[in-house]
Amino acid sequence: MDTVLAHPYLAAGGILLFICFSRVANRRKIPSGLTLPPGPKGYPIIGNLFDIPTDKPWLVYDQWCKRFNSDILYFEVLGQPFIILGSLSRTYDLFEKRSSNYSDRMRMPMIIELMNWDYNMAMLPYGTWWRRHRRAFHEHFHPNVVAKYQPVQLREARSFLRRLLDTPENFLHHVRHTFAATIMDVAYGIKVQESNDPYISNAEEALHGLAEAGVAGKFLVDLIPVLKYVPSWFPGAGFKRKAARWRKVNGDVAEKPFKAVKDSLKQGTSAPCLAATLIEALPDENDPHRKEEERLAQDTAAVAYVGGADTTVSAVQSFFLAMAMYPEVQKRAQEEIDLVVGNNRFPDFNDRESLPYINALVKETMRWQLVTPLAVGHMCSNDDEYDGFFIPKGAIVIGNGWSILHDPEVFKNPEEYNPARYLKDGILDPNARNPEVAAFGFGRRICAGRYMSDNSLYALVTSVLSVYNITPPLDEAGKPMQLKAEVTTGLLSYPLPFKCIIKPRSSAAEALIRDFHDADH
Secondary structure: OHHHHOOHHHHHHHHHHHHHHHHHHOOOOOOOOOEOOOOOOOEOOOEOOOOOOOOOHHHHHHHHHHHOOOOEEEEEEOOEEEEEEOOHHHHHHHHHHOHHHOOEOOOOOHHHHHOOOOOOHHHOOOOHHHHHHHHHHHHHHOOOOHHHHHHHHHHHHHHHHHHHHHOHHHHHHHHHHHHHHHHHHHHHOOOOOOOOOHHHHHHHHHHHHHHHHOOOOOOHHHOOHHHHHOOOOOOOOHHHHHHHHHHHHHHHHHHHHHHHHHHHHHHOOOOOOHHHHHHHOOOOOOOOOHHHHHHHHHHHHHHHHHHHHHHHHHHHHHHHHHHHHOHHHHHHHHHHHHHHHOOOOOOOHHHHHHOHHHHHHHHHHHHHOOOOOOOOOEEOOOOEEEOOEEEOOOOEEEEOHHHHHOOOOOOOOOOOOOHHHHEEOOEEOOOOOOOHHHHOEOHHHOOOOHHHHHHHHHHHHHHHHHHEEEEOOEOOOOOEOOOOOOEOOOOOOOEOOOOOEEEEOOHHHHHHHHHHHHHHO
16 A cells, blocks of 8 residues: 555546545446446446537537437436536426436535635525525625616726727727726726726636636546545646636735725725625624625625626627728618717617617627527436436536527528527517527526627627727738637637727717717826
8 A cells, every 4th residue: 555655646546536436436327227328338337428518518518418318418427427408498497397306516625725715606506595695695686776887887988998999909808997997996996997907907817717727627626526635746736736826816805996996985085886785785894704704795795896807708808899890880880870869979888778689689699609509517415207317416507698699590591690680570580599698697597797708799899889990900902801600618718819800980079089089087
């Protein structure tokens, strides 16, 4: 035994085999008359370890559904069962109708324990602590409340227009800056710097880590939690070094701006914001519940911060890409804005009901290139029988939002960007599938910030289209280049960096942008 432990590779291999054999030995017997859903055949012990996709897994799972002619799939990795749901009917049956059994999260040591993402309710296990987080967040971001944030959203959208006027080539950066500025004002009352702002940098770094680590099965430690005890110098323990870096960033994200608001409140200089409201509602310092309540308040502000700073960024970047690729869509949207709003002011939220094509464009932007194609996997809390299939306790159940919103039987030519698919007789078609059924997650775990996100997307889209034309870049011969819709992989997906030409639609449009900027300053 001492000889084995003296060799770290043999020791690690022994631990791995022991865990795998234990999982196999403890596997539940499939009840008579039931079967596991179809899926790729794996190897003994390791299962489908070599099959689990790491690059754009939503596309691989979609192909598996076609290959096995099934919209529900099963595979295992090191004894850990996975279920993939490839249709809206499947996600509705499990995540909605049986939500009490499908709302948990798998234990993810990489994210929760090593990277310190335990402030994000999206990652918390289902239970009282999660419900308290969800309730606290919902109180400040439900549909009847988010309208109070619209003035900030419009102000930042119009500041974005001026940045585009000065440096249109930096539009991808400006998009990130705009959403970070919006949520920092809403959450903490903090005005961010025009460049190199530490709050924005921290949020971007934290979300980069989440995008990489948030895909179930990406890191082996999530399947074999004991690996979290492996020292960071150990060969193959690069995940520990990554986690240490992201852990520090997450600490800064959750704690620094919250502390800044606490200090400003003591000094009487705090601006109205979410964090200030939460802090002022805390019990007295001597109350035994104060520490827990303050942690809840800090977490609530932090999850608003990271959620609002980056996730809608992907959708807006996709919007710019779509406008450059589909000029006829851009033209029709601009014509509607010109008819309803005119050319002497910017659109606002009072115009929204009169802009059906714009509303359809917002929906199509959410559908075309999903921000979270697979969302975060749910976990089955107890053995279940469903449609003749056995779903074992502890299975990771993943809804493939990409498949649901790219189903050719529902969305004709799903790869095309076409807002008209949501319209009938010039108004929004109530029978058209709303991208919200899959774009924000599922069931009790659906994104609680989706109403804020929708308003932010509308504000930016209408502001940009009212005063700018977006066209493809030109090649050396001066001809428009062909752009492609290519995206990154990970829990959060973004368009790959691309270029486009952004110019004011007219001298009057440019004057409108400058006049707002001058009045605001």
